[in-house]
Amino acid sequence: MALFQIDFDYTIDNSISIGDVAYYCNTTPDGMCIEDPQKIGTITGYGTHHIVVDTTIAASITIGAFIFFSKPIQVEETSLKGYYADVTFENSKTTPIELFAISSELALSSK
Numbered sequence: 001m002a003l004f005q006i007d008f009d010y011t012i013d014n015s016i017s018i019g020d021v022a023y024y025c026n027t028t029p030d031g032m033c034i035e036d037p038q039k040i041g042t043i044t045g046y047g048t049h050h051i052v053v054d055t056t057i058a059a060s061i062t063i064g065a066f067i068f069f070s071k072p073i074q075v076e077e078t079s080l081k082g083y084y085a086d087v088t089f090e091n092s093k094t095t096p097i098e099l100f101a102i103s104s105e106l107a108l109s110s111k
Contacts, residue, residue: 004041006067007050016046020069022053027066043069 006022022040025033041055051069061067085104091097 002054002056003044003052004055005050005052006040006061008067009049011048012046012051016043016051016069017071018043018045020071022051022055022067022069024061024065024067026062027064031066033066037068040067 020043022043023037024040025035025037028034038057038060040057040061041053043051044054045052051067087102089099
């Protein structure tokens with residue numbers, strides 16, 4: 001693959017990181033994608049008004065295309081940090097009982 005720089009007329013989002021994956025889709029005049037998003041490649045560098053992408057398809061991106069990025073799943077779904085549960089189970093009966101199951105639900109929230 002080859003490194004390709006994409007320049008923007010505006011400041012790019014500051015949450016971008018090296019290793020993110022860049023995508024694009026061509027749009028209608030009102031900004032709607034007219035096709036499924038296409039992967040450009042992995043971001044290897046960036047500045048306030050450009051990104052550098054490791055790609056072979058950069059020549060097919062048209063001026064005015066909507067370009068966005070996503071984080072690798074390993075970055076967003078790491079181990080649980082900062083939250084815990086301290087649970088106490090009590091039996092109000094006078095006879096012993098058996099606990100069949102304990103479960104919980106976790107959801108990734110915005111960070």
